Every structure is written in structure tokens, then in C-alpha cells.
Amino acid sequence: MTVEKRGIVIIGGGPAGLAAAISARENGCEDVLLIERDRILGGILNQCIHDGFGLHTFGSSLSGPEYAGRFIDRFQELGINVMEGSIVLSLDENRVLSVSSREGYRVIQAGAVILAMGCRERTRGAISIPGRRPSGIYTAGAAQNLINLENIMVGKRVCILGSGDIGLIMARRMTLEGAHVEAVFELLPYSSGLPRNIQQCLNDFNIPLFLSTTITNIHGKDRLEGISVAQVGQDRCPIPETERYVPCDTLLLSVGLIPENDLSRDTGIELDPKTSGAIVDDAFMTSIPGIFACGNVLHVHDLVDWVSLEAASAGAFAANYVRGIKEGRSSIPVSAGEGIRYTLPQAISGRMDLTLSMRVSAPWRNRTIVIKDGETEIKRKRMVRLHPAEMIRVDLKANDIASCSRLEVSVE
């Protein structure tokens, strides 16, 4: 089979892939190819017709398609190559990809690969909800796709499990389209969505949010008829005497996002069990040289603005890589200490400025993020509010970390 040679191949044409492609091109790589499985670019942003995108990047509140549109315009201006309606079936450690599309089956040898496949939703099966299996149960994102892109209404009387952002957005969306949203139920004692979405999508529409509550049973032989919900104790197990029945014909699940690393796993890329994404260094390079990762396939972001920034950075490093500028292995490990769920990158070189991304493990007020090398404090950042739903970014200067041997991030 003939093998095509390409410079940088980017897998995924959502916000991460677009920003990575633009940056790779702007940083001097002439041969950038983006592979997108859908017929159009933009990824999940195409179905996110609500606003709130781009506040940091563009200083205005754009809808998903508008935000994507700005990147697509630039992408096209630069004349970057794209294969739409194409899916990568395999990628090996020598950066050989097999790609399938209606136009044919192709094998491509890439100088560098940027993984930008995004994430997918957790399902009912993944969280083991007991009960029957009637129709009317959807992940929030699938419902969003059907309603916003296909003009198909999924139900009339809706319950939502999980207070992830898509669930909150869909509570408002369903209400605006005439459905009655009974309530949002969240297992944790705090919301897993952004505070602004709680206000704008639930409070403004009088939709109740029940924290520390979960579904204990699903009723309905054919179409969903109702759910049983119960409060959970500190062990997150249902308290039987609090169980109650809520009639509904539709259940939307917004119970978490998982970086879509099936391809990465098959390639043999080392994954971090905490992020479910690749382990990367400060050049966003994975455990396999020449393969980079960015965006939600690396770790789930809260705002698309951060996805674009991270991807632009990964694109620049990939451009350097194909030019022969190798950053060298990063040998300074970065670990998550007290109060931190994860930090990224997992290892740094100490030779360049970088931004550490992290999430905390519980909500707090008036705490400090502290970065230490052993007992030596490198940086501290005072935070009025810390929330697991919000990603925290801390900038580090090369000067500060040049002589470090290991870094630990914690909340004090």
C-alpha cells in the first residue's frame, strides 16, 4: 500500500485541532494536515448554540459555532489541508496512520502527530444505574446534538442526573423548547458545573438542584415512566428512607466527560489514570516521541479558551519538532499534592516558561495554591474561590524552575 508523507497530522477538527493546526502553520510548518471525522469542522462547538465562549480570547461572549467560526476562518485563510468525513483507524508508534473516508483508505506517515480527539460522555453503564432499560435515557450531549442539529425533541418531562455543564445547559435548553425540567440531581455535595451556569441555567428558570442525591431505580418497561431518587450519605450510598419517585419521560445524564483516548491506548501511549489523558511534558509531547496531545483529549477543560491556548502551544512545539528542534526529555516530575486532583504537564524540562493546569479535589474559599521543590517554595497563588469544576492555571517562569529537581503542587 502506498504511504503518503506529511509534516504534521492533527487528529480532530474541534477547537483543539483547529488552534493546533493554525499555530503549527504560523510557526513555520508548511505541511499541516487536519483529519476530522465529521463532514464539517468545529467539533462539539457546532452543537453548542448557547453563548459564553471566547470571553478570555476575544473579549466577547460568542456562541459555539461563532467561536469555532473565527478559528475556521483563520484556518482557511492559511490554506491548511483538511480531510473531512475521515476517521483515523490506527496510529502506530512510528506515526503511521491509517485513515478511512468515503474517498478511500489512506496510509500516512507523519513527521509529527497532534492528538486532538476531544472527549466523550460517561454513560449509564459506566455509572451502573440500576433499574429497567426503557427508551428516553440520553447523555446530555446526545440530546443536545439531536435538538440543536437534527431538530428532534427527545422528551417533554425531564430529569437530569449530574450537574456537569452540558446537563445545566440542557436544562435551560429543554425548558426554552417547552419541556418541563423537574430537577437536576447531583451525587456530590457540590455542583460539578460552573457557578455561572448554575445561575443562568437553573436559578433563572426555577429549576431545583438537589445535591447529595442520586438515582436508585429506573421505571418503565418501554418508555421511561419515572425514576426513584434518594439522598446519599457521606459514603455516597443512598439512604433508603429518603427514596422518592419522580415521574418523567426523559432522563439526561451529565455525569462526566472522558478524554477519548481509545486510539492513544492502542498506539501504546502512556496514559495518566487521573486525567484519563496522555502523560505529557511541557512541550505537550506524549510518551511516544513526535506525538503530541492537547485539548480535552489530554484533560477535560472547563473553558474552550484554555483549550485553544493549550492547543496553540502544542502546535508550536510540534512545528519545532518537525524542524528538528527537539526539546529533550523533561526530567522534572510534577506531582499533585494535598487538595489537588491532578496537575499537567506531568513532567517539565525547566528550560522554558510554562503554564501548569490543575484541578482541586474539593471546593474551598480563601486558600493558596503552593508550588514547591522539596521544601523550597517556588510560587504561591492566592485564590478567593477554588472549585473542582474550574480549571486553575498557574504560570511559571523558566528562571524560577531552572534548578528544580521535582515539583509538587498543593492547596494550603
Add this chain to the structure above:
Amino acid sequence: MKKGYDVTIIGGGVVGCAIARELSRYDLFVSLIEKESDVGLGTSSRNSGVIHSGINYKPGTLRAKVDVRGNKLMDKLCRDIKVKMKRIGKITVAKDEKDIPTLYRLKEQGEVNGVPGLKILDQKEMRKIQPGVSGISALYSPSSGIVCPYGLTIGLAENAHDNGVHFHLCQEVSSIETLTDGGFMIRMKSGTRLQTQVLINAAGLFADSICRMAGIEEYRIYPCRGEYYVLDKRLNGTIKTLIYPAPRTDDPGLGIHLTPTVDGNILIGPSAEYIEEHEDYACTAEIMKSLREEGHNLLPDLQMSDFIRNFSGVRPKLTPPEVGGNSDFVIEDRRDINGFINLAGIESPGLTSAPAIAEMVLSMVGDHLPLRPNVHFSPDRKGSPFFFSELPEEEKKQLISENPNYGEIICRCEKITKQEILDAINNPLGARTFVSIKYRARSGMGRCQGGFCMPRITKILRDEFGLSPEEFILRSRTSPLFVGKVREGDQK
């Protein structure tokens, strides 16, 4: 035109469909009635998919006879009707010394039943077959295997259809009248009537209701549910053979175990609990928890993210809860009701036994009707139901260049192409539900559980088959997926 059908089968499970296919070898006018929107939606699709060797059944019973015979027929059958099966063998494991006599008893029993190749393995030999398995010894039965249970049922049905059997889907029988000049008049809930000379009861969980309609009062089916977990394909290859604990006499099933599927998933289950309602396919918190614990015990590498789905199936048992255990299959040509062939209590190993039960039933039909060969019969299932993702690279390339629909992936987890989805939608039985498509093409069976492909299949059904949103159903007319359009007035 003849007066009605020669033979009518009630029930489109694996047994009913195997009978339909067997009868289609002969010049008979055959129909099959199924209350659901597709074949194989009951017990036949909701089980471990195991081809049993026959070591577990008492010599001289029908179960022993049809299981061993069915096992032998399976290779050719699956080749003909293009169904995935694998002879991966089975080890029945003795946990401690107490189980050793059971292994020898099973070996002897199996040998009497005619099961080939049985061997007692010591721990070392056992671990050569399945590394790391705990236990001291095992009985190895090489003829055990796995098959795609819904694939088998669908394959039998579609091949029977190819050979002229009429399938009446979504038709629930409401009464059976024995006609004075021979034969039966069957009335459906829909108002449709159907006349037949010979009537075969293969109604599974509802075999007792059908019996009662025909005036047979002696059977009662006790539904006994088994719950399962489906594990991610990430663990494909960790289970190399079927692993069962040495059975304990009080267990109504064969014990909770791990079963690899032909597609590379692993099943944990089944539990065994008697229930009230015949089709209560719920999963319960307590059993799910115990299955998860059992899974972690048996598979140390198991992670929480490996659990991708739950399901349950229901065994049509003839033994009430207070008795427990199993009773023999009922396969009888009723002398009291001329032309009524009755099957009841076909629980495990019904899947393995189905082709042999079909042979038995055929000979019973032969006592009522002349069996002249159907000269048009073809044992090969029409069409080419293969899995594109499993083809070699060159073949994929060739197929895409011939038909671009093979280049378009609709189900990303299972890498199912648009052509495979179209073939599934265009199935010869005319079943057009999401479950029908899923059981034929595997769409939605992966780790995202249809989150990605469901909207895409919806789009295909609307744009290429002209369905409106209200017509999209999960598995029956009473399980609609959608309530309508969001807004009127656009083209969609």
C-alpha cells in the same frame, strides 16, 4: 392457494427460528409468529452466549441429548448462516479438595453423554490454558465454546426467510382454536387470524400461556432472572477459555462466571433470582454490586471504567423457587391435541440445543405432514454479514473504492461503517428498530453506548428512509425514542 399454513411456530427465539429454518428444508408452507418487533429479543439475546459441551446434564435426559447433538451441529451451522462462534473450551474449576469428586462425576457424566475430549487437569495444566486462575484442579471440555446469541437467532431467522418462511412480527397471539376438521385457528391481538395444520409452541417465557390457550394446563413457567455486566474490550484476551466454578447442587444456574464474547467483550454473570413478571429485565443495585465485586475478584486488572453496560435475561424455568435446580426440557408431540407440538422449559442449554431441538421437532412434524425436500433450499444465508473492521487492510481499501459507504464510520467505538448500518436497516425481516440495527451491526455496543452513533443513525433513518422522529423506536412500538420535531417548518 392452500388453506392456511402447514406449520406455524409461535415464538421467534433461537429455538423457534432454528425450527423455522429446519422446516424450510422441506416443501412446507411455514410461518412464525413473534410478538416483538424482531426475533431474538427475549431470552435468546439475553444470555452468556455459551455453547455448552453437555457435561452438566443427567444422562438419558433430553437436555443431555439435544445439547450434545446441538454442540456438534454448531460449526457448520454458523459457517452457513455466517454467525460468529469460537470453540474456546471450558475449565470447570475445583476451588478446593471438596470440589474434586464433582469434577470426576461431571467427567463421567459427560462421557456417558458423548462429550468428546474431557480431561482432568492439574493446577499447572489448568494455568497453562488460563494463566493465574485460582483453584487446584479443573475439568477441561474442549468442545465448549461461544457464539453470538442474537446473531445466531437472527441468522437462523433470516436464512429461514430466504427459504420461504413467513415471519409475522409484532403479532401477539390472543387465542388458539382447535378446528374440528384438523388444524388450528390462531387469533392475534391485532385482530389478524391465521390458520395452520401443525402448531409449534416455542414461546419460551410464555410457553405456559400458549399451552393454556390450547387447553393444556399442566405447565407453569417460573421466570428466573440473571443479571450481567458487559466489560470493555480493553480486557479482550485476558480470558482465554470459559471458566466455571464446580457447580454446587443448590444453584439454579451454573454460577457467576466470566464469559468472553465472540466480539471481544467479557460478561460477568449471571445471577439467579426468581421474579414475578416474565419480562422484568431490570438490573438491581444489590446484584450489580455483587457482580462488580465478583468481577474484581476474578479479574485483578479490572477498572471501574471497564464496566460499560448491564443487562438481564430471564430463564423460563419449570421448577418453582421452592424446588430450585432444573428440570428436563419438554419437547412433545401432544397426543391429546393432534398437531400441537409443545416445547416448554427450554432454558440453558437452549441456545446450544436449538439446532438439535429443531431436528427433533422436524421428525415430529413428519408424523403429521409429508416431508418432501424443498428443492430451492439454500443453507447459506443471503447477503454478506461480515464485520468490516475485522478485514485485512487491503480488503478494506478495495471495498471502500467499490463502495464509499464502507469508508464512512458511523459507530466510532466498534468502527461500524455506513454500509453495515444500511444493511442492518434493510434486513430481510423488515425489523427497523434501534435494537434491530444494533443486534445486526453492533452499533452502539461499544464504550460510548451509542452516544456518538445514535444521532447519526437517526439522521440516516430520517434522510434516507424517510422516517419522522415519532417513528423512531428503541425496540417496540411502545418504546418511542423521540416526541417529535423541536420546531415545525424546516426541511428536516
